[in-house]
Amino acid sequence: MKDIIIRKSFPFVFGMRCCMRFKATGVKTAVMGFLAALTLGNAAQAASEVVVYSARAEQLIKPLFDQYTKETGTKITFITDAEGPLIARLEAEGARTPADMMITVDAGNLWIAAEKNLFRPIESKVLEDAVPAQFQDSKNRWFGLSLRARTIVYSTERVKPAELSTYEDLADKKWDGRLCLRTSKKVYNQSLVATLIERHGEAKTEQIVKGWVDNLATDVFANDTALIEAIAAGQCDVGIVNTYYFGRLEQEKGKLPAKLFWPNQNTTGVHVNVSGAGVTTHAKHPEEAQKLLEWLAKGQAQRIFAAINMEYPVNENTKWDPIVEAWGEFKADELNVEVAGKRQVEAVKLMDRAGYL
Amino acid sequence: MSATATLHHAHSMTQPGLLTRIGLLRLCAVLLALMVMAPLLVIALSWGTVQTDIWAHLAQTQLARLLGNTLVLVLGVGSSVLVLGVALAWLTATCQFPGRKLFDVALMLPLAVPAYVMAFVMVGLLDWAGPVQSQLREWFGRGVSFSFRGTGAVIMVLSLVLYPYVYMLARNAFLAQGREPLEAARVLGHSPLRGFFLVALPMARPAIAAGVALALMETLADFGAVSVFNYDTFTTAIYKAWYGFFNVQAAAQLASLLLVIVLAGLFLERKARGDARYYQSARRKALLHRTRLNGARGWLATAFCGLIFLLAFGIPIIQLLVWVGQGAWQDLDERYAKLVLHTLGLGGGAALLTVAAAFLLAYFKRRYADAFAATLVRLASLGYALPGSVLAVGIMISFNHLDDWAAQAQTALGIPVQPVFVGGVLALLLAYVTRFLAAAFGPVETSLERIKPSIPEAAAILGARQWEIVRRIYLPMLAPGLLTAGLLVFVDVMKEMPATLLMRPFGWDTLAVRIHEMTSEGLWQRAALPGLTLVLVGLLPVAILVRRSGR
Numbered sequence: 018m019k020d021i022i023i024r025k026s027f028p029f030v031f032g033m034r035c036c037m038r039f040k041a042t043g044v045k046t047a048v049m050g051f052l053a054a055l056t057l058g059n060a061a062q063a064a065s066e067v068v069v070y071s072a073r074a075e076q077l078i079k080p081l082f083d084q085y086t087k088e089t090g091t092k093i094t095f096i097t098d099a100e101g102p103l104i105a106r107l108e109a110e111g112a113r114t115p116a117d118m119m120i121t122v123d124a125g126n127l128w129i130a131a132e133k134n135l136f137r138p139i140e141s142k143v144l145e146d147a148v149p150a151q152f153q154d155s156k157n158r159w160f161g162l163s164l165r166a167r168t169i170v171y172s173t174e175r176v177k178p179a180e181l182s183t184y185e186d187l188a189d190k191k192w193d194g195r196l197c198l199r200t201s202k203k204v205y206n207q208s209l210v211a212t213l214i215e216r217h218g219e220a221k222t223e224q225i226v227k228g229w230v231d232n233l234a235t236d237v238f239a240n241d242t243a244l245i246e247a248i249a250a251g252q253c254d255v256g257i258v259n260t261y262y263f264g265r266l267e268q269e270k271g272k273l274p275a276k277l278f279w280p281n282q283n284t285t286g287v288h289v290n291v292s293g294a295g296v297t298t299h300a301k302h303p304e305e306a307q308k309l310l311e312w313l314a315k316g317q318a319q320r321i322f323a324a325i326n327m328e329y330p331v332n333e334n335t336k337w338d339p340i341v342e343a344w345g346e347f348k349a350d351e352l353n354v355e356v357a358g359k360r361q362v363e364a365v366k367l368m369d370r371a372g373y374l
Numbered sequence: 375m376s377a378t379a380t381l382h383h384a385h386s387m388t389q390p391g392l393l394t395r396i397g398l399l400r401l402c403a404v405l406l407a408l409m410v411m412a413p414l415l416v417i418a419l420s421w422g423t424v425q426t427d428i429w430a431h432l433a434q435t436q437l438a439r440l441l442g443n444t445l446v447l448v449l450g451v452g453s454s455v456l457v458l459g460v461a462l463a464w465l466t467a468t469c470q471f472p473g474r475k476l477f478d479v480a481l482m483l484p485l486a487v488p489a490y491v492m493a494f495v496m497v498g499l500l501d502w503a504g505p506v507q508s509q510l511r512e513w514f515g516r517g518v519s520f521s522f523r524g525t526g527a528v529i530m531v532l533s534l535v536l537y538p539y540v541y542m543l544a545r546n547a548f549l550a551q552g553r554e555p556l557e558a559a560r561v562l563g564h565s566p567l568r569g570f571f572l573v574a575l576p577m578a579r580p581a582i583a584a585g586v587a588l589a590l591m592e593t594l595a596d597f598g599a600v601s602v603f604n605y606d607t608f609t610t611a612i613y614k615a616w617y618g619f620f621n622v623q624a625a626a627q628l629a630s631l632l633l634v635i636v637l638a639g640l641f642l643e644r645k646a647r648g649d650a651r652y653y654q655s656a657r658r659k660a661l662l663h664r665t666r667l668n669g670a671r672g673w674l675a676t677a678f679c680g681l682i683f684l685l686a687f688g689i690p691i692i693q694l695l696v697w698v699g700q701g702a703w704q705d706l707d708e709r710y711a712k713l714v715l716h717t718l719g720l721g722g723g724a725a726l727l728t729v730a731a732a733f734l735l736a737y738f739k740r741r742y743a744d745a746f747a748a749t750l751v752r753l754a755s756l757g758y759a760l761p762g763s764v765l766a767v768g769i770m771i772s773f774n775h776l777d778d779w780a781a782q783a784q785t786a787l788g789i790p791v792q793p794v795f796v797g798g799v800l801a802l803l804l805a806y807v808t809r810f811l812a813a814a815f816g817p818v819e820t821s822l823e824r825i826k827p828s829i830p831e832a833a834a835i836l837g838a839r840q841w842e843i844v845r846r847i848y849l850p851m852l853a854p855g856l857l858t859a860g861l862l863v864f865v866d867v868m869k870e871m872p873a874t875l876l877m878r879p880f881g882w883d884t885l886a887v888r889i890h891e892m893t894s895e896g897l898w899q900r901a902a903l904p905g906l907t908l909v910l911v912g913l914l915p916v917a918i919l920v921r922r923s924g925r
Contacts, residue, residue, distance in 0.1 A: 068880075074891040075883075097891060098875040101617050105767045106796070106876060109774045113781060113793050129620045200604045202614060235502065235521050239604045240896040243503070250503035252519075262896060269701070269899070326895075365618040369435040374606060 067305045069095035070103045072121040073292055077326050081318055089312075091305055100126040107135045112299045117306035122292040123204045124161075125211075128358020131158040136295030139307055147314035147332045151353045152291050161291030161354065162313055163322055164329040166347070167209055168287050169278040170263055171255045172248050183281045184209070184288070185217075187255060188228020196232040197244050197253035201368040205259060208357035209288045210364040215356045216285060219367060226371040237374055242266055249273045264327035264340050279347035286350040290357065291331065399840075403738035403747070406731055407754040410808045413768030414633065414756060420626030428615055428624040436606070443525070444608045447600075448590055450529035451536060455589045458533065459540025460582060462679060464570065467548035468556075470664040471672040477679040479920045484686035485538040486912030488869040490598030491889065491905045492535045494898050495690045497522060497602055528605045532593055534686040539592075539862075540585035542919065543817060546858065547578035550824065553663050566665060580823055583643055584816035590639070591759035591812065594632060598871065608632055609761045622767070629764045636759040640752060691909065697902035705903050709883075713904070714911055717868050717884040721915075723799075724806035725864040729856055731807050732814035736822050737844065755812035762809070762872030769805045770796055770876055802877045806867050813866050814859035821855025822848070861919040865912050885911065 071078055075097050082093040098106075100121045107114055107130070119135065121127055130136055136158035144153070144160050152161030169181055180191070187196055199206060213222045234253035238244040241262035248256055260277055267273055279287050294313070296306040312318050315332055323330040324338035432440075465471070466478045484492075500506055500522040510518045551574060559569035575582075597609050608628065616625035667675050735754060739747045757765055773795040780794040795801040825848070833843050849856075871886045878887065888904035 074895050076891060077895070094880045096875075096878065096880055097887075099763070099894065101613075102763055102767060102770075102872070102876045105622060106770055109767075109771050110777075110793065110796060113777060113791060115793065115797065202601075202604075202610070202618065204617070207618065236523050237604055239497075239523075239602050240898075242896045242898070243497070243501070246503040250508060251516075252502045265897070362619050365614070366431055366435075369431065374604065 065089075065091045065302075065305060067091060067093050067117050067302055067309050068115045069093060069309075070107065070116045070119045071095050071097045072100040072103055072119075072126065073097070078120065080325065081313065081321055084318065084321075085309060085312060089308075091309070093309070104130050104133065104135065107297060108133055110299075114297060114299050115301065116297050117300040117302045118294055118296055118309065120162075120292070120294040122165075123208060124291050124293070124354035124357040125204050125208055125361045126358075127154070127159040127291070127293050127295065128355055128361075130295065131156070132358075134298055137298045137300065137303065139296055139310070141307060141311060143311040144314055147311075147319070149331070149333065151351060152293070152331050154295070155353070155355065159293050159295035160310065160314060161293040161331045162319070163292050163326070164331055164349070165205075165290045165292065166260045166287050166329060166349065167205055167257060167290065168260055168347075169255060169280050170245055170248060170258050170275055171278055172251070172253075172274060173276050174251075174274050175254045178276075178278055181255070181278045181280065183284060184213070184257065185225050186280075187232065187257070188225045190232075192232040192255060194232065194234050195254040196229060197234055197247050197256040198229060198237045198373070199241055199244055199256075199258070200237045200239060201365070201373040203240075204361075205290060206257070207361050207364045207368070208290050208354075209257070210368060211357045211360035212285075212288055212350060212352055214360050214363055214367065215352060219363070223367050223371055226368055226373055230371055230373050245273070245275060248275045260341070260344060261327040264344075268340070277344050279345070281350070282348050285352075286348040289329075289349045289354070291354050292328070293331075399734075399738055399741065403735055404750065406734060407750045409804065410731075410754045410757060410811055412772035413765055413808060414630075414753070414760075416768045416771050417626045417630050417633075417760075417764065420623045420630065423623065425615075425621055425624035425627060428619055428621055429627075432611060432615075436611070440606055440608055440611050443606055444594070446525055447529060447532070447593060447605075447607060450525070451532045451593045452586055452590050454529060454533035455537040455540045456582070456586055458537040458682060459585060460544050460575070460578075462537070462682065463541045463544035463548055464574075465675050465679065467545045468574075468664055469667050469675060471667040471675040473676050473679070477676075477683065479917065480683050480687070481541055481679060482538050482916050482920045483683075483913060484535055485542070485865055485919075486909045486916050487535055487687065487690055488598070488871075488886070488889075488905075488908065489532060489535045489592070489596055490602065490871070490893070491694075491901075491909070492686075492690055493531050493599035493602035494893065494901065495693045495905075496527070496531050498898055499689070499693050500527075523603045523605070525605070528600060528603045531603075532596065532599060534682075535599075536589035536592055537682075537686070539588045540582060542858070542862075543581040543585040543820065544578055546817075546854070547581035547820070548574060551577055579647065581820045583647070584820055587640065587643065588758070588813055588816055591636060594636060594759050595761050597761050597763070612761055612764060616764075625764060626768075629760055632761075633756055633759060636756060637752070691906070694902045694906040694909070697899040698906055700899065702900050702903040705900060710907065713883055713885050713888060714907065716882050717886070717908070717911060720799075720802065720806070720874070720882075720884060721864040721867040723803050724810065724867040725860040727803055728807045728810050728814045728863045729818070729860045732811055732818045732859055733852070733856065735811075736815060736819045737848065739819070740822055741840075751815070755815050757808045758810065758812035762870065763876070765809060766805065766873040766876040769801075769808055769873065773801045773804075796877065797879055799879055799882070802874070802879070802882075805873045805877050806863070806870065809870065809873060810863045810866050813862050817855045817859040817862065818852065821852050821858075825851055858919060861915045864915045865919075868908060868912050 069082075078095070082095065085091065086093055100123070103119060103121070104126070107116060107119060110116075119130060121130065131154055136154075138157045140157065148160045152164065153159065169184070169187070171178070171181060201207065210222065210226060213225060217225070235247070238247065241258040242265070244256045244258055245263055245266050247253055263275070263277055281287060294310055296303055296310065300306050313322055315335075319330050319332045319335045323335070324341070327338060327341055329337065329341065462481050466474055466481065498504055502519050502521055504522075507519050555573045555577060556566075556569050559573045560566070564572060595609065597613060600607055600610060609632070612625045612628045612632070615621050615628055735751050739751045760768075776795045777793045781791045784791045830843050830847055833847055838846070868884075869886060871890055874884055874886055875890060878884070885904045885908040889901050889908065892898070892901035892904070
């Protein structure tokens with residue numbers, strides 16, 4: 018029993034002494050030390066640094082960041098995650114956020130981030146010159162950096178290009194049981210439908226989407242790659258995909274019995290979306306962040322930014338990647354990509370009503 | 375149980391121990407539960423303004439289908455993991471057949487395979503355009519092809535990765551029962567099979583229920599696997615509200631509804647179990663006498679175990695290896711050492727913290743044994759049933775409030791204001807505790823329940839203090855359960871993706887993060903390298919788990 022008591026009271030007494038010593042000498046040191054210990058892993062703030070939250074995958078941005086650090090000496094610290102959580106984090110952190118810049122894919126996400134006042138307006142001659150007006154925010158809060166064309170892919174074995182014309186035409190009865198689509202939960206499809214609503218109004222767009230659903234050959238796919246593979250394997254004949262998925266798959270598997278087709282060339286043009294970035298409202302290094310953004314929008318960096326993922330550069334002076342060039346030129350939709358964000362909720366509801374899963 | 379409490383109470387009145395005097399145990403438990411429940415509160419607070427617009431839209435267009443899908447999934451996965459887990463556990467724990475020793479270990483291995491990896495492997499392999507069906511079409515024509523993305527496929531994939539929870543806990547329970555209860559049944563004239571249903575199964579019920587509950591909570595929370603199949607569940611609706619409608623509030627409202635459903639389910643299971651308590655004697659059991667399955671019956675058992683092992687582990691691993699060999703290996707660089715290190719470090723740290731937290735809560739619940747304790751503990755383990763990203767955002771927001779206070783302290787002290795919690799390692803570890811407390815709590819509580827109250831009572835009568843009873847009686851008797859809990863959390867944390875993504879400090883990428891970088895871009899085959907590495911690293915804790923838990 019005795020030995021129990023001793024062992025039990027020992028830490029207690031020791032604790033008391035500790036506390037008293039702390040009280041006497043340095044509450045401040047203790048608190049600072051505690052805070053420092055908690056911060057373990059939080060980025061130490063370097064002299065010249067940009068902190069980036071990115072929804073664009075690491076392998077698509079890190080080579081550029083490394084290059085930038087080599088050229089300018091500015092250190093870039095970043096984390097990647099999906100857009101939703103990153104926007105939620107920026108919103109929650111408010112003025113305290115360490116992030117100077119956010120890169121996301123899809124105009125809808127850029128739009129909502131701007132709506133939530135997470136980006137600051139930027140006056141920049143460089144960016145104005147580099148990024149066409151339709152691919153940037155009207156209040157200069159975000160700028161597109163690369164373009165993604167969402168187009169038609171078809172089986173070269175079962176479809177003649179002459180049979181194809183527009184996105185709207187895929188609702189025609191002649192495609193019954195031959196169409197493959199990716200899920201409506203993917204923002205790329207939401208943006209496409211948003212532009213259709215802008216052009217045709219709700220009622221007609223709903224008819225088109227219902228037509229698509231009626232023509233489906235199989236359940237909608239979770240990703241574009243699987244969709245292209247299904248066309249190559251013969252499960253369906255036509256589908257709608259982003260071009261770079263097609264490029265990647267051909268790079269990986271060699272020539273496929275499928276090709277890209279540019280729709281709506283006599284009407285509205287191919288649907289294009291952006292991946293882009295903005296400087297955060299509460300950036301700690303706004304000038305450095307702006308410099309990085311400007312650097313990404315022109316020259317060699319702009320070429321790599323697009324080429325690394327077989328996308329199209331947003332800057333019209335930048336050369337296309339040879340693989341991308343081989344798919345040919347096309348007329349792109351001239352709507353401002355903001356429409357995708359503004360009408361996204363409408364688009365999702367419409368697709369739900371049309372039974373597009 | 376009330377007898378225990380009274381005894382303890384009487385004891386503490388005569389000789390007030392330090393802990394009991396200031397109610398430190400209760401205080402700690404309440405604080406811990408509050409911390410874990412904070413993100414749930416954040417989510418519940420979303421009801422401030424009801425998002426009627428979104429609700430009306432969902433109700434009109436898809437709520438019925440979503441609920442139907444979710445119900446089918448829960449029933450399908452629940453019954454599959456129950457049958458698979460219990461049958462396999464019974465075979466390896468109490469029977470003797472060719473290859474049993476191997477399967478003992480091997481059948482646990484699928485625990486190391488993340489559900490989302492299993493999903494993309496199986497769909498890549500077995501869907502219409504995959505190699506298997508392409509070959510079949512070549513042989514037999516188009517007629518044989520089918521879509522491998524329906525309800526059955528989702529249930530199969532989730533069951534194959536989730537049955538190990540039931541297998542592990544049921545196997546431990548069967549081993550711990552020893553042979554006496556079964557022999558008693560035999561003496562009373564029951565066949566081995568009847569003995570199983572009359573004695574062994576009811577005795578193992580708390581463990582089996584804990585295992586099934588874990589599997590079902592993961593099923594409800596799953597987003598990664600179901601989205602590979604584009605199978606709409608309640609959880610996918612949460613993400614639709616969030617990503618599609620930009621409406622985090624509606625997402626949180628849906629999520630809180632999910633919690634209510636889970637709570638109701640857990641409550642019903644408790645009610646159904648009634649007041650029965652399941653104790654066993656403290657002594658290590660004599661070796662269980664295994665029933666020898668002879669001839670065809672033995673080989674049938676081997677074939678059954680082999681089939682499950684092949685589907686749940688063999689095939690996915692081979693497919694991952696093939697993809698790595700086809701080119702994913704090119705991504706292998708010096709950073710992988712760091713990825714593995716981070717993965718292990720976070721897993722280990724989170725395991726220690728979570729088991730400590732689970733023990734504290736389980737002991738608190740047993741010690742006080744009142745409705746308050748039971749409710750508190752139940753609520754604290756709900757984090758497991760929430761979709762990862764939703765919980766991650768809830769945690770992030772609640773830690774952000776702490777950062778608000780830290781900022782005030784920083785201003786007062788004249789230090790530059792910067793986030794202390796969000797983006798730090800500690801916050802991430804605490805996020806894991808919140809997420810996986812339920813996984814640790816199951817094994818800890820079931821092994822705690824097996825300790826007869828008479829043992830600590832005897833110690834109390836002999837004058838031992840509370841801490842002494844914990845240290846000299848509970849901890850040694852619980853050691854296997856604590857280890858099981860720790861390893862479970864370890865493996866779960868390694869596979870965890872959303873909280874890691876959102877809350878990891880800069881530069882702290884893990885293997886799961888790498889998988890996300892690839893799959894978010896549709897690069898399934900390149901995801902094979904981090905996927906395979908994750909599974910291989912996960913084998914280590916899983917192997918210890920099996921070796922420790924019995925012969």
